Amino acid sequence: xxxxxxxxxxxxxxxxxxxxxxxxxxxxxxxxxxxxxxxxxxxxxxxxxxxxxxxxxxxxxxxxxxxxxxxxxxxxxxxxxxxxxxxxxxxxxxxxxxxxxxxxxxxxxxxxxxxxxxxxxxxxxxxxxxxxxxxxxxxxxxxxxxxxxxxxxxxxxxxxxxxxxxxxxxxxxxxxxxxxxxxxxxxxxxxxxxxxxxxxxxxxxxxxxxxxxxxxxxxxxxxxxxxxxxxxxxxxxxxxxxxxxxxxxxxxxxxxxxxxxxxxxxxxxxxxxxxxxxxxxxxxxxxxxxxxxxxxxxxxxxxxxxxxxxxxxxxxxxxxxxxxxxxxxxxxxxxxxxxxxxxxxxxxxxxxxxxxxxxxxxxxxxxxxxxxxxxxxxxxxxxxxxxxxxxxxxxxxxxxxxxxxxxxxxxxxxxxxxxxxxxxxxxxxxxxxxxxxxxxxxxxxxxxxxxxxxxxxxxxxxxxxxxxxxxxxxxxxxxxxxxxxxxxxxxxxxxxxxxxxxxxxxxxxxxxxxxxxxxxxxxxxxxxxxxxxxxxxxxxxxxxxxxxxxxxxxxxxxxxxxxxxxxxxxxxxxxxxxxxxxxxxxxxxxxxxxxxxxxxxxxxxxxxxxxxxxxxxxxxxxxxxxxxxxxxxxxxxxxxxxxxxxxxxxxxxxxxxxxxxxxxxxxxxxxxxxxxxxxxxxxxxxxxxxxxxxxxxxxxxxxxxxxxxxxxxxxxxxxxxxxxxxxxxxxxxxxxxxxxxxxxxxxxxxxxxxxxxxxxxxxxxxxxxxxxxxxxxxxxxxxxxxxxxxxxxxxxxxxxxxxxxxxxxxxxxxxxxxxxxxxxxxxxxxxxxxxxxxxxxxxxxxxxxxxxxxxxxxxxxxxxxxxxxxxxxxxxxxxxxxxxxxxxxxxxxxxxxxxxxxxxxxxxxxxxxxxxxxxxxxxxxxxxxxxxxxxxxxxxxxxxxxxxxx
Numbered sequence: 001x002x003x004x005x006x007x008x009x010x011x012x013x014x015x016x017x018x019x020x021x022x023x024x025x026x027x028x029x030x031x032x033x034x035x036x037x038x039x040x041x042x043x044x045x046x047x048x049x050x051x052x053x054x055x056x057x058x059x060x061x062x063x064x065x066x067x068x069x070x071x072x073x074x075x076x077x078x079x080x081x082x083x084x085x086x087x088x089x090x091x092x093x094x095x096x097x098x099x100x101x102x103x104x105x106x107x108x109x110x111x112x113x114x115x116x117x118x119x120x121x122x123x124x125x126x127x128x129x130x131x132x133x134x135x136x137x138x139x140x141x142x143x144x145x146x147x148x149x150x151x152x153x154x155x156x157x158x159x160x161x162x163x164x165x166x167x168x169x170x171x172x173x174x175x176x177x178x179x180x181x182x183x184x185x186x187x188x189x190x191x192x193x194x195x196x197x198x199x200x201x202x203x204x205x206x207x208x209x210x211x212x213x214x215x216x217x218x219x220x221x222x223x224x225x226x227x228x229x230x231x232x233x234x235x236x237x238x239x240x241x242x243x244x245x246x247x248x249x250x251x252x253x254x255x256x257x258x259x260x261x262x263x264x265x266x267x268x269x270x271x272x273x274x275x276x277x278x279x280x281x282x283x284x285x286x287x288x289x290x291x292x293x294x295x296x297x298x299x300x301x302x303x304x305x306x307x308x309x310x311x312x313x314x315x316x317x318x319x320x321x322x323x324x325x326x327x328x329x330x331x332x333x334x335x336x337x338x339x340x341x342x343x344x345x346x347x348x349x350x351x352x353x354x355x356x357x358x359x360x361x362x363x364x365x366x367x368x369x370x371x372x373x374x375x376x377x378x379x380x381x382x383x384x385x386x387x388x389x390x391x392x393x394x395x396x397x398x399x400x401x402x403x404x405x406x407x408x409x410x411x412x413x414x415x416x417x418x419x420x421x422x423x424x425x426x427x428x429x430x431x432x433x434x435x436x437x438x439x440x441x442x443x444x445x446x447x448x449x450x451x452x453x454x455x456x457x458x459x460x461x462x463x464x465x466x467x468x469x470x471x472x473x474x475x476x477x478x479x480x481x482x483x484x485x486x487x488x489x490x491x492x493x494x495x496x497x498x499x500x501x502x503x504x505x506x507x508x509x510x511x512x513x514x515x516x517x518x519x520x521x522x523x524x525x526x527x528x529x530x531x532x533x534x535x536x537x538x539x540x541x542x543x544x545x546x547x548x549x550x551x552x553x554x555x556x557x558x559x560x561x562x563x564x565x566x567x568x569x570x571x572x573x574x575x576x577x578x579x580x581x582x583x584x585x586x587x588x589x590x591x592x593x594x595x596x597x598x599x600x601x602x603x604x605x606x607x608x609x610x611x612x613x614x615x616x617x618x619x620x621x622x623x624x625x626x627x628x629x630x631x632x633x634x635x636x637x638x639x640x641x642x643x644x645x646x647x648x649x650x651x652x653x654x655x656x657x658x659x660x661x662x663x664x665x666x667x668x669x670x671x672x673x674x675x676x677x678x679x680x681x682x683x684x685x686x687x688x689x690x691x692x693x694x695x696x697x698x699x700x701x702x703x704x705x706x707x708x709x710x711x712x713x714x715x716x717x718x719x720x721x722x723x724x725x726x727x728x729x730x731x732x733x734x735x736x737x738x739x740x741x742x743x744x745x746x747x748x749x750x751x752x753x754x755x756x757x758x759x760x761x762x763x764x765x766x767x768x769x770x771x772x773x774x775x776x777x778x779x780x781x782x783x784x785x786x787x788x789x790x791x792x793x794x795x796x797x798x799x800x801x802x803x804x805x806x807x808x809x810x811x812x813x814x815x816x817x818x819x820x821x822x823x824x825x826x827x828x829x830x831x832x833x834x835x836x837x838x839x840x841x842x843x844x845x846x847x848x849x850x851x852x853x854x855x856x857x858x859x860x861x862x863x864x865x866x867x868x869x870x871x872x873x874x875x876x877x878x879x880x881x882x883x884x885x886x887x888x889x890x891x892x893x894x895x896x897x898x899x900x901x902x903x904x905x906x907x908x909x910x911x912x913x914x915x916x917x918x919x920x921x922x923x924x925x926x927x928x929x930x931x932x933x934x935x936x937x938x939x940x941x942x943x944x945x946x947x948x949x950x
Contacts, residue, residue, distance in 0.1 A: 028663045028688070031730040033913055035662070036718045036905075037063040040655040042629075044084065045639060047072070047618050048092035051625025053129060055095060056639055057084045058655050061718060062905045064103050069095050069127060070652050072625060072641040078132070080125055091150025093130055094200055096143055099123040121158045126198075141193070149220030151201055152242055156211060157194045184231045187281025189256065192228040197240065206245070210234065213258070217266030222297075224269050226257040232278050237271055239295070250295045250302050254278040256321075258290075261334075263327035267297040268391075270305075270325040270334055289318045292325065292336050294391070305334065305389050305397075312387070312397040316341040322382040328414030332392040333446070335414060337384030338399065367428035372819030386410075386419075388446060398449040405442055405451060411468025418468055418486055419444040421451055422461055432821035433836075435511055435828035436460065436476070443471075443486060454489060459512070466572060469525040470541055476512035479503045481519055481530050483541050494519075494539045497546035500532040500555075506705070508742045510827070510834035517562045522598065523572020529563055529579075529598075536561045536581065538598060547600035550581075560584045561596065561604070566619040566626075575599055580617070583609060589669060589710040593617075593646060607646040613637075613711040619644070627652075631713040633667040633685075633726070656715070663688045665729025669710055672761065674741065675753040681707040682738035682758060685725040690767075697772040697923035698734040699723060700759055700795075702751075703781045705739040718908035720901035721778035721801050721863070723915060731916070733923075736762055740784075744834045748787030748847050756792065763794075772796050772923040776915070779803075779871060779900065780830055782862070783849075786879060789860060790852040797922035799861040799915060802871045802900055804831075805850040805879035810872060811837050817869025817899065853882040859889035861918050863911060865898040891932065913947065 040058040043065070047054050054072050059065020067083025070076065078095075086097035100106075101120035109119045124140035127133075143155040185191065195211035198204070214225035223240045236252030237260075251257075251273065259272035273291050275284040283289070291307035308318040323337025348356045360370045368376070385401030386408040401408045405421035421442035424431075431437060441455035441462050455462060455473070462473035462484075472483040472494070480495035480502055495502050507513035520529040527538045534554030537546045554561045564580045565573070573579060578595040581604065585591070592609030608614070615629035615637065624644035630651075631637035639653040670684045683706065687696070701723055716727045725735040738758055742750040763770035773794065777785050778801035785800035804810045813822045826833045826844075837844050845851055860883065864876030876892055883890035893914065895902040902908050920926040930936070931946030 028661060030732075031662050031716045031727050033718075033909055033916075035658075035716050036061050036909060038658060039715050039717065040065065041715075042637070042639065042653065042655055044086065045618065045627060046086060046088060047620050047625065047627040047641075048088040049090060049621045049623075050092040051620030051623030052092060053088065053095075054627050054639065054641060054652055055086045055088070055097075056653060057086060058653070059084075062103060067097050067099075067125070068653065069129075072627075072650070072652065073648075076132075078127060078134070080127075080134070083125055087145055089145055089150040089153070089200060090148055093128065093150055094153070095125075095127040095129065096145060096153060097125045097127075098140065098143070099125050099136065116159050124155050126153070137196075144214065144216055146216040146220030147218040149216075149218070151199060152216065152220040152223070153198045153200055154214060154216065154223055155196050155198075156214065157196070159193065185228075185281065186232060186254075186278055187256075187276055189228050191230045192226070195225055197223055197242065199242075206240065208238075208240075208247075213260055215260045215262055217262045218264055219266050222262065222266050222269075224260055224262060226260065226271070228257075232276075232281075237269075237273075239269060239297075251293065256290075258321055259323075259325050259336075261325040261327060263331040264329055265331055268327060268331055268334075269295040269297075270327070270336075272319065272321050272325065272336075274321070286318070286341070288320070288339075288342055290321045292319050292334075292389070294334065294389075294395070303395070305395050306336070306387070310397055312399055313338060314340070314399075320382075320384045323384040323386075326414070328410075329412070330415050332390070333414050334389040334391055335410065336387055336389070338387045338401075339384050340403070342381060367425070369432065369814070369819060369821060371814050371816065372431075375817075375819035388414075390447070398447065400444050400446065400449055402451075405444070408444065409464065410446070411464045412466070416464070416468035417446055419446050420462065420464060420471065427457070431824065433823040433827055435824045441471070454484065465521045465525040465528075465541075466523060467525045472519055472521075472528065474515050479512070481515065481528070481539075483528065485541075492541060492544050494528055494530060494541070494544060495546075496544045497539070498530075498532060498537055500535075502530065502532055505533055508744075509829055509832055510744050511829070516560070520563050520565060520573070523574050526575055527598075531560075531562060534558070534560060536563065536596060538575075538600060549596050549598060549600045550594075550604050551600075553604055554583075558586050560586060561594070563596075564593070564616060566617060573598070578605075580607075582614070582616075584708070586708075589708060591711065595645070608642075608649070611711055613709070613713075632711045633713060634664060636713050636715060663730040665726055666690065667710060667725070669707065670736075670758065672758040675757055676743075678741055678754075680739050680741065680754055680758070682736060683707055683710055683725075684762070685729050685735040685737070687729045687732055687734070692767050694767060695769040696732060696734045696767055697774070697919075698736060698762065698768050699728060699919060699923070700736045700738065700755065700773065700775040701725070701781075702738050702740055702755060702777055702784075703779075705741070706737050707739050718905055718912055720903065720908050721911070723776050727912075727916075728919075733919075734762075734768060742832050744832055745840075745843055746847070747832050748784055748791075748849075751784035752788055752791055755788070756794070760794070769923075774798065774919050774923050775800075776919075777801070778863075782871075786849040786860070787847065789858040790849050790855045793857050795858050797859045797861070797919060799863075799918060801863040802868060802876065803849070803862060803864070803879065804871055804875050805848065805853075805882075806875060807831070807833070807844045807848045808837065808841075809878070810875055811844065813872045815870055816867075816872075850878050850882060853879065853888075854886055856883060856886075856888055859922060861891045861893070861914075863893040863895075863901075865895045865900070865902065867897050868900045870900040891935075910945065917947070 037060050039060050042056050042058045045056040055069045057067050064082050067080045067086050069078040082100050083097045100122050105120045121139040124137040126135045139158045141156045141158040192210040192212035195208040197206040210227045210229045211225045212228040226237050232254040235254050237250045237257045240247045255276045256274040261270040289308045292305040294305050295302045306319050317338050317340050320337040320339040325336045362370045387399050390396040405423050407422040409420040421444050424437050424439050427438035436459045438457045442451040443454050444451045459476045460474040462471045470483045475482045483494050484491045503513035517531050535550040539546045550561045561581045575598050578597050581594050581596045583594050590611050591613050593607045594604040596604045612630050612632050617626040617628040626642050629637035630640050636656050640651050642649045665685050667685050670682050672680050714724050714726045728735050738755045740754040762768050774797040775795045776799040782800035782803035785798050786803040789798050811826050825831050862876050866873050880892040895907045917929045921928045927949040929947050929949050936946045
């Protein structure tokens with residue numbers, strides 16, 4: 001009999017090392033599908049104007065989160081359960097936020113189908129950062145803070161609870177008058193609620209009943225609001241002077257008041273109004289007609305600016321409520337929308353539904369296909385055309401937009417003498433098959449409305465420089481940035497002096513490439529910053545002389561420099577400034593920030609550069625303090641703060657400390673050559689406690705090229721479509737994510753050429769079980785997987801979501817989410833075929849897995865939903881029914897009424913469970929769950945999900 005050793009009698013010096021090394025491994029557990037509701041996401045973030053405080057909201061899926069407010073230079077911190085929509089007051093002394101109802105309370109309200117009055121409401125949170133005192137206000141719909149004052153706060157209460165509403169409405173006929181809604185009004189408007197104005201200096205309050213909309217002036221001196229009273233008798237628009245404590249009615253009377261606007265100085269108020277009858281609530285004119293009104297505080301005068309009788313309007317046109325009026329920065333102009341008379345659709349109240357003809361006529365000369373017209377129908381019904389009132393010129397009215405120039409951009413936010421008109425109307429038919437889209441551009445004189453066509457059929461939308469002295473755009477034919485002098489109309493090649501390509505070298509689609517990054521203007525239109533693959537340049541718009549701002553450092557080191565604009569929108573970047581650039585190492589994937597002198601007189605200065613991925617920083621408006629995220633595969637993108645030079649780097653948030661309790665993984669960059677000899681990169685994820693003497697199952701996942709995200713964090717989540725590497729490494733898988741480079745016309749073969757060499761090489765490693773390699777992807781990757789398994793039996797199992805199986809039938813189909821034809825996708829974009837079906841039918845046949853379905857021997861799991869608006873559902877059905885007839889193991893998962901991927905948490909979690917069960921069965925020899933083994937009959941749907949195993 002073998003002698004048993006009692007550990008109680010072992011020497012301590014033997015026990016302690018065993019416990020020390022074994023305990024961490026024993027304590028850590030594998031991720032499972034229950035963790036989704038404990039893993040936080042940071043959903044919003046802000047930094048105070050003085051840079052002393054930061055706030056963020058974080059929450060898991062389907063669970064309550066919290067709002068955190070923390071000092072950037074100390075340990076002071078405040079936490080509030082379920083807080084969101086937080087903001088700092090202008091003086092950085094207060095935080096205002098909403099506190100939403102608990103997840104469970106909202107869930108119970110949905111279960112019980114409660115009315116709006118009965119549903120739980122948001123609370124308002126007001127935190128004094130000096131004292132730490134926090135106050136709450138019940139039942140709040142929204143709040144506003146002045147943009148440039150910390151003295152005031154306003155909030156609007158939500159709909160009263162049922163019993164409270166009844167008490168407030170005592171004496172009012174709840175049944176109405178039979179002509180309107182059930183709250184006593186003769187029209188369809190709902191009575192407003194209580195608006196509260198609070199002084200943040202002394203806590204005093206003013207209350208205003210029946211408010212429906214409200215707005216502050218930037219300086220907080222005026223609060224403007226509209227009243228929608230219970231019976232319409234007190235309707236109107238009012239302005240409250242916060243300093244004097246006085247309220248003045250600007251206009252009263254039964255009607256619809258909307259479109260509140262206040263100029264930057266706070267001295268002018270504009271709004272739209274439609275008079276209505278107080279007997280039946282009907283408009284006194286046409287239903288679509290509104291009038292524009294202006295109140296001037298200095299003159300204390302309200303004037304009508306424009307209505308349907310204005311002479312500048314074309315016949316049948318009117319002032320539209322579908323565009324918010326807006327003042328120019330200097331207050332001398334008021335922009336608003338006009339529109340032609342809408343098409344009148346007769347009602348059919350005297351007919352049954354089956355007595356009404358409901359038909360779409362598809363005509364070959366339609367600019368847009370009928371499905372696309374239907375998708376854009378509401379947008380077109382609300383389309384407006386920009387007009388302007390010149391307030392300093394006796395309110396002279398000028399029409400800027402027109403039917404053939406539907407989009408208008410104003411220069412200098414409206415202060416410039418020129419506007420830019422944009423239209424793609426002449427090229428709308430080509431949208432179905434060509435890409436990128438074409439545009440015409442006009443320069444429009446804001447004073448006269450005269451429009452001059454200056455650009456025709458360009459494939460990018462031009463933009464104004466900050467002072468509106470120039471237009472600039474990317475020219476795809478010339479593969480350079482062009483700029484036009486607005487006064488002289490001369491066009492300059494802004495890349496003429498740069499000896500390097502400006503078009504993105506990674507483009508492998510059959511259309512002219514994009515630039516590497518957007519161009520950035522300096523203040524006073526003194527220069528344009530553009531980038532090539534590696535370096536940044538400052539180009540003079542008059543001489544086109546170029547200065548290499550980064551001195552060739554990017555090209556020398558294989559880095560990419562890209563500008564980061566930290567300044568507020570109304571601030572300019574001077575040539576004497578240094579500008580922050582994000583810097584990325586193409587080969588090693590390190591990332592960080594460098595300061596670059598815009599004068600080009602010194603080398604870039606490193607601020608931070610490491611094996612992480614950094615988010616775009618937020619800068620405190622009045623201080624040199626930054627707020628940003630930093631992440632890696634192991635590190636969640638928590639919030640960090642630092643000075644402008646990235647000194648005093650400090651982590652503020654710790655969103656997911658529980659990660660330390662779970663096995664995670666590591667990631668490394670791998671390189672190889674494709675079958676055609678092209679260099680490739682990819683990512684290899686391994687388990688935390690990787691043992692080279694073990695043999696692991698491996699899953700290949702891919703989508704285009706992902707290796708630049710080497711340092712991206714991948715938290716466990718109920719993802720809508722694909723596997724999460726951290727989840728699978730935690731469960732003892734290796735995950736390989738290869739980049740794919742494409743040859744025009746052969747996307748499926750390109751996937752084979754890119755993926756298989758390294759996949760086979762990895763499978764030969766002693767730590768990979770070559771007989772247990774799977775592959776997974778969705779949509780575009782789902783198509784390539786379907787193609788690949790017709791060419792190889794290498795994979796033990798494959799999961800391809802929403803795959804195109806038949807490029808012939810898919811080519812002429814519709815992307816139902818947008819109503820667009822799918823032709824452009826095959827000829828110009830992701831499918832990369834580059835030719836029409838009738839130009840090369842063999843190409844379409846060659847790339848279609850359905851025609852070689854009999855060669856598929858790999859068990860194939862597909863998820864394709866019946867409301868997919870990107871890839872027609874029939875594509876998945878075609879492949880599944882073929883495999884079913886061929887008696888090849890295959891499954892089609894359909895989440896009913898879901899689009900391209902499942903959207904609800906329950907469906908997303910279900911998909912992740914089934915993915916794991918599928919791969920666990922084929923790659924780990926786990927027992928097959930019932931759904932995988934024998935399916936779920938329709939008779940049993942709802943009785944079981946089929947997760948159970950023998």
